[in-house]
Each structure stands twice: as C-alpha cells, then as structure tokens.
Amino acid sequence: MPLVRFEVRNEYGLGQGELYREGNREEDSKAVLDGVAVAGLVGILRQLGDLAEFAAEVFHGLQERVMSTASRSHKLMVRVQSIEAALPPLEKAVLAQTSHIHFAYTPVILMLMKSSYLAGSEWHPCIQNEQNHFIYNDLPQFIMDSYEECRDPPRLHLLDKFDTGGPGSCLKRYSDPSYFRRVSGNVTEPDAEKLPKDKRPKKSKKKRSSQRNGDVAHYALMSNHSGSLPLQLVMGRPLLLIRLLQLTRR
Incomplete structure (x- = not known):
C-alpha cells in the first residue's frame, strides 16, 4: 500500500501576523517576542486541526469495520465449536461398524440412532440444503458501498413511445433472452424461403x-x-x- 504524504503548512504562516507586526519593535521588544510566540502557538493548533482532518479521512469507518470483523469472527468461532461438538458421535458411529457400505443408504440422523437401518428411500427426498455455514448477510462496509454507488439501469422506458411493442418492450428487448430467440427464428424463416431448394x-x-x-x-x-x-x-x-x-x- 503506498504511503500518502500530507504537507503541513508553516506554523508562523498559519498564525496571525498582526500579533507581532503592530507592536513597536524599538520600544517594547518583549511584546514583539510574545506576539511571535502566540502566533506560533496558533499556527501549531491549526496544524493539529489539519492533521486531525487528514486522519479522519484516512481512518474513516475503521472502528466500525473492526467491530464488524470481530463480530463475524465470533460468529464463525461459535459455528466451528458447534461442528466440533457434532462430530464425535458421528465418528463413534462410523468406527463402530465393520462394514460401511450401508452408510450410502442411511440418513445421518438415523445413522446416529440406528446405524443398521437402511433408509435410502427416506433420505433422498428429504435432502436439507443449507447455505451460509461460515458467512452471514452482514457484508463489510466497503462492499456495501460498491453496491450503493453502482449506477441504475439505463432508462430504456423513455424509448417505449417509439416502439410498437408497447410499454416495457425496450427493456425486454435488451434483457429477455427469449426475445432474441423468437426474433432470430422469425428472421430465418423468410430467408429460408428465399433460398433455392437443394436438389x-x-x-x-x-x-x-x-x-x-x-x-x-x-x-x-x-x-x-x-x-x-x-x-x-x-x-x-x-x-x-x-x-x-x-x-x-x-
């Protein structure tokens, strides 16, 4: 990752020059020095303000991302622990068998309870398809920003008044695959009639x-x-x- 350099302005340039320019340099030199010191302090404060703004831009949303990452890792750890707790009974049931051919026809639940029961007809129609074992719907913020900043689809409905298909025909023409198959079929039929028959x-x-x-x-x-x-x-x-x-x- 390349480092971004931020140029800090001079503290005396950021301070108010009138604090030491208006004083009489010949009569009261101490007052002039005090004005210069105060102007330098003002400039340092403004430098700190600029650095604070730059840090806010660099580390924007970092705390929220860290908290979200910690929450996701905690949920992942809980699910891994539940998987580790469910594996030992299954391992014992598998190791206790002398023949493992019937496991292909036995559901997991019945295998834990009655490992010798053949129930292939009950397992196949009752397959449980679970998703998102290790991830959840809470996507990181930088991914959500890309979804929110994406452009809307083109405003093809403005061209419907020039189309004979009616409302929504232009959007369907560019998004419905069946339209291309239907149109290509209608185009090829007259062309086939024009071609001479192969004798x-x-x-x-x-x-x-x-x-x-x-x-x-x-x-x-x-x-x-x-x-x-x-x-x-x-x-x-x-x-x-x-x-x-x-x-x-x-």
Whole structure:
C-alpha cells in the first residue's frame, strides 16, 4: 500500500501576523517576542486541526469495520465449536461398524440412532440444503458501498413511445433472452424461403434409380436373348433374374 504524504503548512504562516507586526519593535521588544510566540502557538493548533482532518479521512469507518470483523469472527468461532461438538458421535458411529457400505443408504440422523437401518428411500427426498455455514448477510462496509454507488439501469422506458411493442418492450428487448430467440427464428424463416431448394439428394436418388433400372434392363436383355425368362418378369424381379442367371451359368 503506498504511503500518502500530507504537507503541513508553516506554523508562523498559519498564525496571525498582526500579533507581532503592530507592536513597536524599538520600544517594547518583549511584546514583539510574545506576539511571535502566540502566533506560533496558533499556527501549531491549526496544524493539529489539519492533521486531525487528514486522519479522519484516512481512518474513516475503521472502528466500525473492526467491530464488524470481530463480530463475524465470533460468529464463525461459535459455528466451528458447534461442528466440533457434532462430530464425535458421528465418528463413534462410523468406527463402530465393520462394514460401511450401508452408510450410502442411511440418513445421518438415523445413522446416529440406528446405524443398521437402511433408509435410502427416506433420505433422498428429504435432502436439507443449507447455505451460509461460515458467512452471514452482514457484508463489510466497503462492499456495501460498491453496491450503493453502482449506477441504475439505463432508462430504456423513455424509448417505449417509439416502439410498437408497447410499454416495457425496450427493456425486454435488451434483457429477455427469449426475445432474441423468437426474433432470430422469425428472421430465418423468410430467408429460408428465399433460398433455392437443394436438389442434389433428389438427383442422386434419380441417378441411383436410373442406374438400377439400367442394370435390370441389361440383365433382362441377356435373359431375353437366352430365352430363359420373359422381359416383364425380369423387370419386376431383378434379384430373381440374377439368381437364375447364376444357375444357368452353372
């Protein structure tokens, strides 16, 4: 932490110069010296006042923070002592068991009373979720100051008169995530309609079907040439045609 230096003004400059300037220096020199001493004392008092103001700025709220920290540490110590008091019975119940597999199905309270009782169905729906075991809501003052000094949200309600959505629509537009999903969905639908349809899968299907028909026609011509099967039967049963051709070749 860097040290902050405070420049203290001269005590004679802070004192009243009229206390020793108005006296007759030649006739009464003692009165002049007394005036200078009084002016120096006045300046020292003003220096002490300046230092007191500077100390108040540096150590502002230090006592309140120390008291708050002491209170938090005392509460933490009390909770730690309560945890230490609850651990020995649990430790004895765990060490007294030869098998620890049933602890996964036994609640903590029943484990302390009847450690051999299986109650997994009672433990799972009754889970106690406790928070703030070691901290409380009394935040330090410097954290509370940051919350109090933060800026308010932007005044977007002033733009509602320019929006067709009505009151609160501008704030919802910048704070509601569902608005972006809804608007993005509405924007993508017209864009999808403008795009041309992809005909590549259809072309591949047509190409495959034409290739298959060509193979069937080829086998049909071969079978018609050999005189084994008529052309109509071959066009309807291409697999049967292949099987018959294999048999005829044998």
